[in-house]
Amino acid sequence: MRQTRRRPLTSLRLGGAALRAVTAVTYAVMLLPIVFVCWLSFFKNELLAFPPEGYTLRWFSQIWAQSQFAEGFATSLEVGIVAMLGGLVLGVPASLALARHAFRGKEATATLLTAPLIVPSIVIGTALYIFFIEVEIVTGWPLTGSIVGLALAHILITIPWTVRLITASLLGLDPALEEAAMNLGADRWRTLLRVTLPVIRPAVVAAALFSFVVSFGNLEISLFLVAPGTTTLPIAILQYLEWKIDPTIAAVSLVQIAIIAAGMLLTNRFVKLSQVV
Amino acid sequence: MSDLRLEHLGKSFGEFRAVDDVSLSVAEGELLVLLGPSGCGKTTTLRMIAGFIEATTGRILLGGRDVTYLPPYRRNTGLVFQGYALFPHLSVFENVAFGLEMRRLDRTTIKAKVADALRLVRLEALGQRMPRQLSGGQQQRVALARALVIAPDILLLDEPLSNLDAKLRQEVRVEIRELQKKLGLTAVMVTHDQEEALSMADRLVVMNEGRVQQIGTQRELYNHPQNRFVANFIGRTNFFEGAVTAPGRFRSAGGLDIAFAAGAAERRLLAVRPEKIRLGREASPNCFPGVVERVTYLGSQTEYQVRLASGEAVAIHAQNAQNGADEPLAPGLPVHVAWDAESCQLLD
Numbered sequence A: 001m002r003q004t005r006r007r008p009l010t011s012l013r014l015g016g017a018a019l020r021a022v023t024a025v026t027y028a029v030m031l032l033p034i035v036f037v038c039w040l041s042f043f044k045n046e047l048l049a050f051p052p053e054g055y056t057l058r059w060f061s062q063i064w065a066q067s068q069f070a071e072g073f074a075t076s077l078e079v080g081i082v083a084m085l086g087g088l089v090l091g092v093p094a095s096l097a098l099a100r101h102a103f104r105g106k107e108a109t110a111t112l113l114t115a116p117l118i119v120p121s122i123v124i125g126t127a128l129y130i131f132f133i134e135v136e137i138v139t140g141w142p143l144t145g146s147i148v149g150l151a152l153a154h155i156l157i158t159i160p161w162t163v164r165l166i167t168a169s170l171l172g173l174d175p176a177l178e179e180a181a182m183n184l185g186a187d188r189w190r191t192l193l194r195v196t197l198p199v200i201r202p203a204v205v206a207a208a209l210f211s212f213v214v215s216f217g218n219l220e221i222s223l224f225l226v227a228p229g230t231t232t233l234p235i236a237i238l239q240y241l242e243w244k245i246d247p248t249i250a251a252v253s254l255v256q257i258a259i260i261a262a263g264m265l266l267t268n269r270f271v272k273l274s275q276v277v
Numbered sequence B: 001m002s003d004l005r006l007e008h009l010g011k012s013f014g015e016f017r018a019v020d021d022v023s024l025s026v027a028e029g030e031l032l033v034l035l036g037p038s039g040c041g042k043t044t045t046l047r048m049i050a051g052f053i054e055a056t057t058g059r060i061l062l063g064g065r066d067v068t069y070l071p072p073y074r075r076n077t078g079l080v081f082q083g084y085a086l087f088p089h090l091s092v093f094e095n096v097a098f099g100l101e102m103r104r105l106d107r108t109t110i111k112a113k114v115a116d117a118l119r120l121v122r123l124e125a126l127g128q129r130m131p132r133q134l135s136g137g138q139q140q141r142v143a144l145a146r147a148l149v150i151a152p153d154i155l156l157l158d159e160p161l162s163n164l165d166a167k168l169r170q171e172v173r174v175e176i177r178e179l180q181k182k183l184g185l186t187a188v189m190v191t192h193d194q195e196e197a198l199s200m201a202d203r204l205v206v207m208n209e210g211r212v213q214q215i216g217t218q219r220e221l222y223n224h225p226q227n228r229f230v231a232n233f234i235g236r237t238n239f240f241e242g243a244v245t246a247p248g249r250f251r252s253a254g255g256l257d258i259a260f261a262a263g264a265a266e267r268r269l270l271a272v273r274p275e276k277i278r279l280g281r282e283a284s285p286n287c288f289p290g291v292v293e294r295v296t297y298l299g300s301q302t303e304y305q306v307r308l309a310s311g312e313a314v315a316i317h318a319q320n321a322q323n324g325a326d327e328p329l330a331p332g333l334p335v336h337v338a339w340d341a342e343s344c345q346l347l348d
Helices: A002-040 A059-065 A067-100 A106-118 A121-139 A147-171 A177-184 A188-199 A201-216 A221-225 A234-244 A247-269 B042-050 B093-101 B107-120 B138-147 B166-183 B194-200 B218-223 B227-231
Strands: B003-014 B017-028 B031-035 B057-062 B075-081 B154-158 B188-192 B202-209 B211-214 B239-248 B249-253 B257-259 B268-272 B286-297 B301-308 B313-319 B332-337 B346-348
Touching: A002 A247, A059 A247, A067 A147, A067 A188, A067 A201, A067 A234, A106 A147, A121 A147, A121 A221, A147 A201, A147 A221, A177 A188, A177 B075, A201 A247, A221 A234, A234 A247, A234 B194, B003 B042, B017 B057, B017 B211, B031 B042, B031 B194, B042 B057, B042 B075, B042 B154, B042 B188, B042 B202, B057 B211, B075 B138, B093 B107, B093 B138, B107 B138, B138 B154, B138 B166, B166 B194, B188 B194, B202 B218, B202 B227, B211 B218, B211 B227, B211 B346, B227 B239, B227 B268, B227 B346, B239 B257, B257 B301, B301 B332
Parallel strands: B031 B188, B031 B202, B075 B154, B154 B188
Antiparallel strands: B003 B017, B003 B057, B202 B211, B239 B249, B239 B268, B249 B257, B268 B346, B286 B301, B286 B332, B301 B313
16 A cells, blocks of 8 residues: 555656756746856956956946947937837737727737747848838838937837736736726726726836847847847847957846846836736 | 616627527516626626627617616616725715716715715715725725716616625615615615525526526525426426327326426426425325435424435425424435325426
8 A cells, every 4th residue: 555655746746857857957048147247247367268267347347438439328228118109009909909808800919919029030021121122112212221210119029928928817807897987977088097097007108128138138139120230239239249359248248138127017016917928 | 776688689799699689577666686696797788788898789768768768877777886986096085976976066065965875874984985995895895986976877886785795785775775775766686695685685686607597586486387497596496208198197207296286288397395295104296205305404394305206306394393303304214295286397
């Protein structure tokens, strides 16, 4: 009796250990580069070498001496904010339509809106580049090298996140709340403003923050669309790397990682990201 | 407060008729209960009155005004939702004030009216709480206050007690009923709970499969059900299939010759309530031999199932003695059962 009981328990324990080991390795593989980048940014020697000769904060002050990083940061910030707002303006109504109404082609619309997640960024970048050129030829609007074109592209990649986060929240919203508002005399517009949006506010805030993070870290799409002379932070990092490898790049990356991590942590306070990503 | 009239109201979802030709009226100050099993169309009817579902056919008249095609926010009905549907981001005060703000009343009036409404449901001290900080019973009262504060033409209650535990349900039932009477509210309540319906209603509407089965007071429905569904849904009953053979005589399928006092000759179903049947041999015209099959102790009553010599089974509810000293009959015991001709109900 005892024997037969012990065996599955042992294999269960073994399975648990194996799971923990695999988890540890996975986390190590994911986190190690980040850990190294952070570590490197404090190395004293200009040429990367192990072990470091010592530690310094010099590279962080270097960042601001290099104008392309400051400019890139400013551009990324600007584009990120525009993409965030644009994503909300388009994403909130789209989510309302998807969550609240039955219409022809609803499934197709939902898939279309999340498609930028599936298509590789580099493909989106190329496609937009060609498309913008075509538009420019026809209309004369200089989209290709403009901040407007860049912001439009970034709005595109924030939409899947906005739609997913807000639709999920709307589907979890008790429809009786909206009915109660209408029963009390609120028309559809006032129901939306006074009840629906306030109740799903955490998801809207999360969508905004996440959109910003997605835009702020994007390299592949921006590469095709920046104007000569302007640059985003990820592009500045890439360009710097083409000429030089010193810990400045690690320091810049650390700043970028810190901003994105802060955004993610803040987002997570409003909506558990593990539920939607 | 206004009266309500539904005229041939119907709602179809594709081929499915959720509500089929429902006509009824609710007088001013009356509480009408729509009662039926789930899927009978009672909730759909209520939601049509509130305006969340558009009727396919018929008319809804509220205080003589045709509201059939008005959106919910132009109807002036006060609905208490099953799950209360309190706005989670607003305080108790703001929840109750919501409807008044939509009516663009000024601040002072709103404050006074909300205070009155909260006092009415004995929650005047909890105005600043958030809904999640309240118990189920308190949330229910906020929902009631929120529906009443707008002075609706009619109060609509959608299974208002189903989320409360049994003890609280009893209390709130009495409370809602007293409030409704005191304020003279015209009200329509939906429930599937027979006891709730019987204890609160002025009149009841029994519904099944989208159709009204019968409308009447508790007594009318219990003592004079019109069909098998109503007889079975309101209380329990024993059925005998068969036919009327002579005036006042009904012959059951098993061959019982039953005397009845009143009923139309073309009816093919006879019902007798379990508590109207007595155990023991007597000179009554309806006295038949049988054998006790099953005995169930129910506290105040004992339920016997007796298999009659005709092959038909009847359930009998016998009142237990005050001192609890009575000995129940044992299964297998031969007995006689008897009931009065006046206790027979003939149904469609």
